[in-house]
Amino acid sequence: xxxxxxxxxxxxxxxxxxxxxxxxxxxxxxxxxxxxxxxxxxxxxxxxxxxxxxxxxxxxxxxxxxxxxxxxxxxxxxxxxxxxxxxxxxxxxxxxxxxxxxxxxxxxxxxxxxxxxxxxxxxxxxxxxxxxxxxxxxxxxxxxxxxxxxxxxxxxxxxxxxxxxxxxxxxxxxxxxxxxxxxxxxxxxxxxxxxxxxxxxxxxxxxxxxxxxxxxxxxxxxxxxxxxxxxxxxxxxxxxxxxxxxxxxxxxxxxxxxxxxxxxxxxxxxxxxxxxxxxxxxxxxxxxxxxxxxxxxxxxxxxxxxxxxxxxxxxxxxxxxxxxxxxxxxxxxxxxxxxxxxxxxxxxxxxxxxxxxxxxxxxxxxxxxxxxxxxxxxxxxxxxxxxxxxxxxxxxxxxxxxxxxxxxxxxxxxxxxxxxxxxxxxxxxxxxxxxxxxxxxxxxxxxxxxxxxxxxxxxxxxxxxxxxxxxxxxxxxxxxxxxxxxxxxxxxxxxxxxxxxxxxxxxxxxxxxxxxxxxxxxxxxxxxxxxxxxxxxxxxxxxxxxxxxxxxxxxxxxxxxxxxxxxxxxxxxxxxxxxxxxxxxxxxxxxxxxxxxxxxxxxxxxxxxxxxxxxxxxxxxxxxxxxxxxxxxxxx
Numbered sequence: 010x011x012x013x014x015x016x017x018x019x020x021x022x023x024x025x026x027x028x029x030x031x032x033x034x035x036x037x038x039x040x041x042x043x044x045x046x047x048x049x050x051x052x053x054x055x056x057x058x059x060x061x062x063x064x065x066x067x068x069x070x071x072x073x074x075x076x077x078x079x080x081x082x083x084x085x086x087x088x089x090x091x092x093x094x095x096x097x098x099x100x101x102x103x104x105x106x107x108x109x110x111x112x113x114x115x116x117x118x119x120x121x122x123x124x125x126x127x128x129x130x131x132x133x134x135x136x137x138x139x140x141x142x143x144x145x146x147x148x149x150x151x152x153x154x155x156x157x158x159x160x161x162x163x164x165x166x167x168x169x170x171x172x173x174x175x176x177x178x179x180x181x182x183x184x185x186x187x188x189x190x191x192x193x194x195x196x197x198x199x200x201x202x203x204x205x206x207x208x209x210x211x212x213x214x215x216x217x218x219x220x221x222x223x224x225x226x227x228x229x230x231x232x233x234x235x236x237x238x239x240x241x242x243x244x245x246x247x248x249x250x251x252x253x254x255x256x257x258x259x260x261x262x263x264x265x266x267x268x269x270x271x272x273x274x275x276x277x278x279x280x281x282x283x284x285x286x287x288x289x290x291x292x293x294x295x296x297x298x299x300x301x302x303x304x305x306x307x308x309x310x311x312x313x314x315x316x317x318x319x320x321x322x323x324x325x326x327x328x329x330x331x332x333x334x335x336x337x338x339x340x341x342x343x344x345x346x347x348x349x350x351x352x353x354x355x356x357x358x359x360x361x362x363x364x365x366x367x368x369x370x371x372x373x374x375x376x377x378x379x380x381x382x383x384x385x386x387x388x389x390x391x392x393x394x395x396x397x398x399x400x401x402x403x404x405x406x407x408x409x410x411x412x413x414x415x416x417x418x419x420x421x422x423x424x425x426x427x428x429x430x431x432x433x434x435x436x437x438x439x440x441x442x443x444x445x446x447x448x449x450x451x452x453x454x455x456x457x458x459x460x461x462x463x464x465x466x467x468x469x470x471x472x473x474x475x476x477x478x479x480x481x482x483x484x485x486x487x488x489x490x491x492x493x494x495x496x497x498x499x500x501x502x503x504x505x506x507x508x509x510x511x512x513x514x515x516x517x518x519x520x521x522x523x524x525x526x527x528x529x530x531x532x533x534x535x536x537x538x539x540x541x542x543x544x545x546x547x548x549x550x551x552x553x554x555x556x557x558x559x560x561x562x563x564x565x566x567x568x569x570x571x572x573x574x575x576x577x578x579x580x581x582x583x584x585x586x587x588x589x590x591x592x593x594x595x596x597x598x599x600x601x602x603x604x605x606x607x608x609x610x611x612x613x614x615x616x617x618x619x620x621x622x623x624x625x626x627x628x629x630x631x632x633x634x635x636x637x638x639x640x641x642x643x644x645x
Contacts, residue, residue: 010064010065010066011065011068012066012067012068012179012182012184012250013068013070013184013185013239013249013250013251014067014068014069014070014092014093014182014184014250015069015070015071015072015090015091015092015093015211015250015252016058016069016070016071016091016092016093016095016175017071017073017074017091017093017094017095018030018071018073018094018095018097019074019094019096019111019112019115020096020097020098020107020108020111021097021098021099021102021105021106021107021108021111022107023102024097024098024099024102024105024108024128024129025097025099025128025129025162026073026074026097026128027054028128028162029095029097029126029128029160030054030056030071030073031056031162032160032162032165033056033168033171033172034057034058034071036057053073053074053196053197054072054074055070055071055072055073055209055252056071056073057069057070057071057240057252058071058175060172060175060176060179061176062177062180064180065179065180067175067176067179068239068240068251069175070211070239070240070251070252072091072211072252090194090211090318091118091122092122092179092182092185092250093122093123093175093178093182094115094120094122094123094124095123095124095175096108096111096112096115096123096124096126096152096155097126097128098125098126098127098143099128099129100127100128100129100130100132100133100136100139100159101129101132101133101139102129103139103142103143103146104143104146105300106299106300106301106302109297109298109299109300110299110302110367110368112150112151112152113295113297113299113371114368115151116371117293117295117357117358117359117368117370117372118357118359118371119357119373121151122182123151123152123155124155124156124158124171124174124175125143125152125155125156125157125158126160126171127139127140127143127157127158127159128160128161128162129161129162130159130160130161130166130167131161131163131164131166133159139159140157140159144157149297150297156174158170158171158174184249184250185213185214185249186249186429187215187249188214188215188427188428188429188432189214189215189429189430190214190215190277190278190281190353190427190428190429191212191213191214191215191216191217191223191249191276191277191278192212192213192214192215192275192276192277192281192318192351193208193211193212193213193253193255193276193277194210194211194273194274194275194318194319194320195208195209195210195225195270195271195272195273195275195319196209196210196211196272197209197210197272198262198263198270198271200262204256204258205235205256205257205258206256206257206260206261206262206269206270207254207255207256207257208254208255208257208260208270208276209252209253209254209255210252210253210276210319211250211251211252211253212247212248212249212251212252212253213249213250214249215249215278216246216248217234217246217247217253217255218234218245218246218247219234219235219236219237219245219246220233220234221233221234221278222278222279223255223257223276223277223278224276224277224278224279225260225269225270225274225275225276226275226276226277226283226284227274227275227284227348227349228269228274229284230260230268230269231259232257232259232260232276233257233258233259234255234256234257235257235258236255236256237253237254237255237256238253238254239251239252239253239254240252255276257270257276272320273318273319273320273321273322274320275318275351280423280424281424281425282351282377282378282424282425282426283351283378283424283425284350284351284352285349285350285351285352285377285378285379285425286345286346286347286348286349286350287343287344287345287346287378287379287380287381288343288344288346288350288352288358288374288376288377288379289342289343289374289375289376289379289384289393290341290342290343290344290358290373290374290375291339291341291342291373291375291393291397291400292307292326292328292334292339292340292341292342292360292370292372293338293339293370293371293372294307294334294335294337294338294339294369294370294371295336295337296336296337297336298336299367299368302366302367304335306333306335307326307328307333307334307360307369307370308332308333309326309327309328309331309332309333310325310326310327311325311326311363312324312325312326312363313325313326313344313360313361313362313363313369314360314361314362314363314365315344315346315350315358315359315360315361316358316359316360316361317350317352317358320350322346322347322348322350323347323348324344324345324346324347325344325345326342326343326344326345326360327342327343327344327345327385328340328341328342329341329343329384329385329389329390329393330385330390334370341390341393341397342372343379343381343384344372345381352374352377353374353425353426353427354375354376354377354396354400354406354425354426354427355373355374355400355401355426355427356373356374356377357371357372357373357374358371358372358374359371359372360372373397373400375393375396375400376393376396377425377426378424378425392412395408395409396409403428403432403433403436404436404439404440406426406428407422407433407436407437407440407446407453408440408445408446410422411446411453411454411458412455415454415459415495416452416453416454416455416495416497416498417452417453417454418451418452418453418497419451419452419453422437422453444456445457447459449498449501452497452498452501454498462492462494462498462502463502463505463506463509465491465492466488466491466492466494466502466506467506467509467511469483469491469492470483470488470511470518470519470520473487473488474519474520474523478525478526478527478528479525479526479527479528479531479563479566479567479570480525480570481514481517481519481523481525481570482512482514482515482517482518482519482523483517483518483519484516484517485503485517485518486516488502488503488517488518489502503518506518525567525570525571527567531560531563531564531567534560534561534564535564535567535568535573538555538561538564538565538568538574539568539573539574539584541555542574542582542583542584542587543586543587545583545584546583546584546587546590547583547587547590547591547614547615547616547620547621547624548616548617549581549582549583549584549587549620551580551581552565552576552580552581552582553580555582565582568582569582575587575588575627577620577623577624577626577627578623581619581620581623583620583624588624588627591614592628592633594613594614595610595613595614595625595628595634596633596643598610598613599634599641599642599643600643603642604637604640604641604642605640605641606639606640606641607621607622607625607641610625610641625641629641632644
């Protein structure tokens with residue numbers, strides 16, 4: 010079995026990182042002329058190491074990082090996706106300032122699989138004593154128990170033991186899994202003649218194939234893979250954990266006025282999520298100081314530089330429940346960035362000061378699509394604290410998302426997190442089975458909130474009926490405002506209530522037992538109107554004659570809705586009993602004569618044309634009669 014992994018170096022300048030990598034791999038990771046001239050690693054260097062044991066072969070991409078204080082920013086870009094770190098400490102020099110800062114960075118990025126190479130052992134008179142001194146220096150650090158292997162890149166002493174130790178460390182390491190969420194943080198860009206743009210980086214989260222369509226985030230620029238290389242070998246597919254070179258001929262190299270491929274962009278697929286300029290994080294600071302840097306507090310609203318993958322950008326930091334954060338403390342915080350980044354929940358980031366002279370803190374991303382409003386509320390804190398307790402738990406991710414958003418589209422659940430789609434699907438099914446989540450078609454709904462929505466809706470409808478007994482239904486729009494139902498479940502709320510004994514009437518909803526009635530003070534007015542219309546028969550007063558006050562208007566509308574009076578047109582109403590009489594007479598007359606004109610029926614009904622014409626149109630609408638030219642017949 011072959012495992013693809015990434016090993017990166019860390020350590021102070023001139024402690025022999027590049028020389029050791031060349032000794033291990035046979036390749037000099039320093040590639041720039043300036044690096045050769047100065048003997049100092051400035052940019053990231055890369056090499057390949059192949060190891061094997063009885064159970065597996067390990068194809069290891071090696072990332073050599075700068076040790077000089079001026080190039081820590083480049084160092085951070087190289088250690089964001091390591092499976093194992095090789096911490097380089099010179100036996101003749103010991104623990105140095107950049108050693109401490111590099112250890113802080115590894116800690117902040119969550120890299121715990123660390124081997125210490127004690128280089129330049131040939132220059133040390135007492136190697137055991139140097140190891141003992143180093144152990145004392147490392148007390149109460151994350152690498153206090155890490156193996157220390159004395160090596161010499163000059164004599165070759167210890168190199169075989171170091172390779173064996175690396176193999177042993179990797180035996181229990183599963184390597185990166187394919188979660189169908191490929192991400193490649195670009196760390197190098199070049200354009201060989203006749204080839205087009207080539208980018209390199211460490212592939213994580215998923216595999217990519219020749220022909221795949223990717224997108225360069227946060228630009229949103231599409232790019233298609235023409236070919237793939239790993240350690241100068243052409244491949245049809247790159248797997249997670251590989252140092253990968255991709256030929257993307259339709260992706261231009263970044264230039265003034267023409268944004269394109271550059272370090273800091275992330276290549277991913279279209280369905281992995283979207284970039285953001287606001288992150289909610291759990292912020293932590295180590296207690297141990299970095300030599301030469303005076304410890305100080307991080308201030309609320311301070312500007313910092315954040316490092317994520319190979320990207321970095323400036324951001325303002327908002328502390329949740331305090332105005333400063335001292336070394337050794339942790340808290341919830343928000344980063345409001347000047348530029349967008351493509352980030353997943355659970356990602357680790359490093360914070361350096363605004364002048365980029367010192368490493369301040371590390372953080373775990375809790376919400377990669379955070380909103381700036383309401384950050385310092387207790388509700389947001391509760392949401393973030395639960396996520397911070399188990400940032401790698403998909404059930405916690407979904408549950409907290411629903412606590413915050415109440416309703417989620419299944420498609421949005423898959424965005425901006427590292428979990429395999431099958432894991433999300435299985436987790437959703439489990440949450441639905443236990444009752445904490447309700448699923449309806451493509452929506453996941455917080456069950457407790459959903460029940461409260463329904464209870465509140467029923468209460469609102471009952472109150473509406475009490476306040477408006479003369480109205481047949483509560484308008485759906487008013488219902489949604491009353492319970493503040495999100496737009497994506499507004500229709501679902503109404504249809505759910507319909508299954509519980511409520512009637513959907515036009516654009517509204519009513520309880521099935523609701524009966525139209527009037528307030529007592531309006532009932533007498535309504536009774537008087539009905540009496541007058543009954544007495545007037547088919548020669549009623551104008552509708553406007555009945556409406557001189559709001560109460561009379563309410564009464565007339567109620568009588569029309571309850572069909573006690575019939576509205577023939579905007580100006581004419583008659584009593585329901587009068588309509589019944591007129592209908593009977595019309596049917597009898599036409600039945601006797603076969604057909605009738607409007608004039609014939611007007612005379613028979615002893616009414617006026619103003620009344621009879623809308624009356625006959627009403628009967629046409631009801632299906633009692635039908636018009637054929639100037640005549641009306643009974644409709645079959």
